[in-house]
Amino acid sequence: MSAAAGSRDRGELLKNGAIQLMLALNAVIMIYPLFVMVISSFKTNAEIFSSPFAMPSSFSLTNAERVWTETNFVRYLANSVGITTAAVALILLFSTMAAYAIARYQFRLSALVLMFFLSGMTVPLKLAIIPLFIQLDTLGLVDSYAGLVLVYVAMGIPSAVFIMTGFLRTLPRELEESARMDGASEFRIMRSIMLPLARPALVIVAIQNAVPIWNDFFFPLVLITSDDLKTLPQGLTVFVGEFTTDWGVLFTGLTLAALPITLLYIVLSKQFISGITQGAVK
Amino acid sequence: MNNGRRHTAKAFPWRRSLWIASLLTPALVVMVLFVLWPLLSAFRLAFYEFNGLQPTSFVGFENFRKVLFETPYSDWTYNALKHNIIAFVALMVFENGTAFLLAYALLKALPGHRIHQVIVFLPVVLSAVIVGFLWKLFLHPLFGLVNQTLALVGIGAIPWLGNESTALGSILFTNIWHWLGFPTLVLLAGMQRVGKEVIEAARLDGAGDYVLMTRIIWPLIAPSVTIVTILTFIGSFNWFEIPYVMAGLTGSPGGATDVLGLYFYRTAFGSTTTGIQDFGQGSALAVMMFIIVAGVTAIALRYLRRREIEL
Numbered sequence: 001m002s003a004a005a006g007s008r009d010r011g012e013l014l015k016n017g018a019i020q021l022m023l024a025l026n027a028v029i030m031i032y033p034l035f036v037m038v039i040s041s042f043k044t045n046a047e048i049f050s051s052p053f054a055m056p057s058s059f060s061l062t063n064a065e066r067v068w069t070e071t072n073f074v075r076y077l078a079n080s081v082g083i084t085t086a087a088v089a090l091i092l093l094f095s096t097m098a099a100y101a102i103a104r105y106q107f108r109l110s111a112l113v114l115m116f117f118l119s120g121m122t123v124p125l126k127l128a129i130i131p132l133f134i135q136l137d138t139l140g141l142v143d144s145y146a147g148l149v150l151v152y153v154a155m156g157i158p159s160a161v162f163i164m165t166g167f168l169r170t171l172p173r174e175l176e177e178s179a180r181m182d183g184a185s186e187f188r189i190m191r192s193i194m195l196p197l198a199r200p201a202l203v204i205v206a207i208q209n210a211v212p213i214w215n216d217f218f219f220p221l222v223l224i225t226s227d228d229l230k231t232l233p234q235g236l237t238v239f240v241g242e243f244t245t246d247w248g249v250l251f252t253g254l255t256l257a258a259l260p261i262t263l264l265y266i267v268l269s270k271q272f273i274s275g276i277t278q279g280a281v282k
Numbered sequence: 283m284n285n286g287r288r289h290t291a292k293a294f295p296w297r298r299s300l301w302i303a304s305l306l307t308p309a310l311v312v313m314v315l316f317v318l319w320p321l322l323s324a325f326r327l328a329f330y331e332f333n334g335l336q337p338t339s340f341v342g343f344e345n346f347r348k349v350l351f352e353t354p355y356s357d358w359t360y361n362a363l364k365h366n367i368i369a370f371v372a373l374m375v376f377e378n379g380t381a382f383l384l385a386y387a388l389l390k391a392l393p394g395h396r397i398h399q400v401i402v403f404l405p406v407v408l409s410a411v412i413v414g415f416l417w418k419l420f421l422h423p424l425f426g427l428v429n430q431t432l433a434l435v436g437i438g439a440i441p442w443l444g445n446e447s448t449a450l451g452s453i454l455f456t457n458i459w460h461w462l463g464f465p466t467l468v469l470l471a472g473m474q475r476v477g478k479e480v481i482e483a484a485r486l487d488g489a490g491d492y493v494l495m496t497r498i499i500w501p502l503i504a505p506s507v508t509i510v511t512i513l514t515f516i517g518s519f520n521w522f523e524i525p526y527v528m529a530g531l532t533g534s535p536g537g538a539t540d541v542l543g544l545y546f547y548r549t550a551f552g553s554t555t556t557g558i559q560d561f562g563q564g565s566a567l568a569v570m571m572f573i574i575v576a577g578v579t580a581i582a583l584r585y586l587r588r589r590e591i592e593l
Contacts, residue, residue, distance in 0.1 A: 015491070019387045023394070026384060027401050030459070034404070036427055037416055049425045094309040101305035105298075113306060120317050124575065126520060126543075127568040130550055130561050131323035132316065134335055154316035157309050186301050215409035217523050222551060233411035237527070240415055250419060258412050265407045269400045272407055273467060280464075280509045281471040 037258070040251035048247045063252035071242070072227055073253065076235030077260075083145060083231060084214045087152035091160050091209050092202055094153065099164030100190055104176065114165065120158030125151070129222055136223065143225050151219055156209040159279065163208075167201035168194065207268070207275035214261060232257055324572070328565035335561070345566035349549075355563065361537055362545040369454060369541065370518035377458040378510055381465035386495055388466070389473045399470070403463035410460060414527030417456040418443065443528060446538040453528050453539055460524070461517075465510045472506025473499055508586040512579055519575050522547065542571055 040048050041063055042056035067073050101107075102114050125132070132151065133142065141147030171194060179189045220234040230238065236257055243249045265272050328345055330337035349355045384402065388395045405413060420427040421442040429439045442452040476499060484498050500507075522543030525533060531548055533540025550564030 016390065016392055019390060020392055020394070023384075023387055023392075023398055027398055030401050030405060030462075033416065033420060033427070033459070036420075052425070052427055052430045094312060097305040098309035101302045105302050107299070107302055113310070117309070117313070120313055122576075123317055123321055124516070124520060124572065125317065125320075126522075127572045128317075128320040128324045130565050130568065131320040131327055134323070134561075135315065135320055137335060150312065150316055154312050157313055158317075161309065186298075211407055215407075215411075217409065217411050217526075222547075233409045236409075236411050236415060247419065247425070250415070254412050254416055258408055261407050262404070265404065266400075269403070273399070273403055276403075276406065277464065277468055277471070280468045280513065281506070 034258075037251055038255050040248065041255040043248055043251075045246060045248050048251070063248045064256065066249050067239075067252050067256060071239050071253070072230070072235060073239065073256065075228060076230055076232045076239075077256075079145075079229060079235075080214060080232040083149055083152070084210055086145070087149045087156065087213050088206050088210045090149065090153045091156035092206060095157050095160035095205065096164050096195065096198070096202070098157075099161050099168055100194065102161070103165045103168035104190075104194070114161075117158050117161040121162060123158075125155050126218055129218075133222060142223055143229065145229060148219060148223050148231075151223070152209075152213045152216075156213070160205045160209065163205055163278070164198065164201055167198055171197055203271060204275050204278060207271050208278055211261070211272070211276060324565060324568055327561065328569045330562055330565075332561040337561075341562070345562045346570070349563055349566050349570070358537070358540070358545055359542075359567070362533070362540045362542045365450060365533075365539065365541045366519050366521065368450065369457075369521055370515055372451075372454050373458065373514050373518060374511065376454070377462060378465050378469075378514060380458070381462060381469055381510075384462075384466045385469035385473055386491075386499065388470050389499075399463075399467060402466055405460050406463045408460070410523035411527055413456060413460045414524045417452075417459070418528050421452055421456075444535055446535050449529060449535060449538045453525055456528065457521075457524050465514070468510055469503060469506050472503035476502045504586070504590040508583070508590065511586065512582055515578060515582065516575055519543075519571060542567065546571065 036052070039056055040052075042059045042061075044062075047054070047057060098113075098117065102110055136142045136147045136151075139147075141150065175193055176189050179193050184193070215233060216231070217233040217237075220231045224230055224234065227235075227238065236253060239253050240250060243253070327337055329340055329342060331339050331341045331344070349359050388398060421429075423429060423439045423441040423444065426442075428442065429437075432438075432440070440448065442448050480498065480502070481494065484494055489498065520543055521541050525539050525541050525544055526547075529535075529539040531544060533544050546564060546567045549558060549560055549567060552559030
């Protein structure tokens with residue numbers, strides 16, 4: 001009996017060892033390319049070509065300086081920060097307002113309005129890009145920050161309304177009733193009593209929207225043509241076209257572009273993972 | 283003051299309605315202008331001939347006939363469609379297959395499993411543009427990391443992206459590296475919901491890993507498999523960014539990596555090489571892609587959901 005259990009333990013140990021080995025191999029495959037990207041950003045072309053696996057001979061910032069001064073990189077970065085911030089802020093504002101109305105008040109068309117927002121979740125807006133382009137063109141919003149931001153806001157609202165409505169419905173009714181008895185206005189009840197409680201849901205909605213907007217390439221590609229308005233992913237394609245043979249600069253550009261979101265991810269990995277897989281794991 | 287405000291809602295029903303309406307208006311306006319209207323127009327515009335941005339005349343199914351039955355358009359359509367289908371099958375087998383095994387390994391909660399989840403998900407948060415360019419450099423025939431590594435074991439330089447037989451596979455590999463963490467963590471979440479008791483009970487009954495994986499876990503995570511399958515299908519048929527970055531707008535070499543997303547973009551917004559720019563044909567392609575995605579998703583949902591219910 002104990003001998004059998006012992007051999008089973010040994011078998012289990014062996015199997016777990018094999019699993020750990022497989023996981024370690026996978027971790028290397030996921031991480032090593034990013035590691036090479038980072039160390040290559042400190043290298044000269046000659047170093048990259050002749051000794052791709054070696055550490056850089058010095059951690060020189062020459063490449064970074066060139067990216068900073070010879071390209072429009074800083075501008076692209078600033079555009080991405082501005083567009084993502086504006087879009088996420090408007091998504092949070094508009095969706096929370098709408099969700100608050102649906103979740104906290106009873107009115108005749110409430111179910112219909114919710115249905116309308118929910119059906120927006122299934123629409124692949126990329127496939128409606130032609131009429132969207134025409135629409136933005138008539139409004140004079142092609143090749144402008146506002147046009148791009150509004151498209152992102154439209155894309156983000158449906159699932160944001162869905163999540164916020166679900167969350168706001170769970171808040172106890174007594175809170176608002178007693179505030180109403182004390183004579184607080186509806187706006188104050190929403191602003192000072194209900195919304196502070198909704199913070200965790202707002203964080204999830206913010207991350208869920210910020211990541212795809214920050215990373216998006218398709219909509220800027222179609223809607224933005226001025227170099228000064230380009231976002232970071234779009235700007236990278238310009239940048240790569242200009243420095244095709246200068247690999248040190250290319251790796252530096254990629255590293256710098258990946259840096260902001262990677263740092264945020266390392267700090268907030270739990271929120272990132274639940275934000276991005278939200279909807280698929282329920 | 284306080285007395286005046288009290289029961290405003292009941293005393294002034296129009297004020298309450300106004301308040302609710304003003305809460306709803308911004309979101310509704312944005313949705314109508316930038317989702318509902320474009321979507322409805324998308325179907326209408328597919329039946330028009332265009333002059334630049336302007337629909338000029340109603341032409342019935344002419345745009346559809348062209349992209350489906352008239353060469354060279356139809357050749358491009360079917361060539362691209364074929365690659366979307368290959369991409370879907372390859373991603374189901376290699377990406378989701380690997381993800382299933384990884385999730386099962388992570389379910390054991392061996393030391394380091396948490397950090398592994400963070401690592402495998404890291405590329406998911408990066409832009410497809412960064413990932414695509416990075417792997418384009420790594421796959422470079424002479425100086426790329428991949429061939430430099432293979433050279434260590436004596437394998438000669440392979441032009442991964444330049445060769446018709448390896449280009450699509452290389453791009454698919456990059457896509458798998460980019461997205462692997464997503465199905466892994468979705469499937470893992472599904473497995474964790476199965477519950478320790480069920481797994482313990484099966485183990486006590488003498489079920490080994492293989493039986494546990496195929497007979498217990500696989501059927502019980504059916505809802506997660508459904509979601510992953512459908513998202514993979516939608517992703518494969520909207521595939522655009524990584525092929526664009528790695529193989530260019532024409533799906534080089536020689537259309538070996540062309541997919542519907544690229545073909546649609548070229549048709550709608552023009553490519554520098556062909557000079558074609560046609561919103562009518564572009565709209566027809568978009569409508570067809572929409573019907574494929576929506577139709578297959580609806581059918582698959584029914585079929586896959588039935589599998590869930592039976593078990």
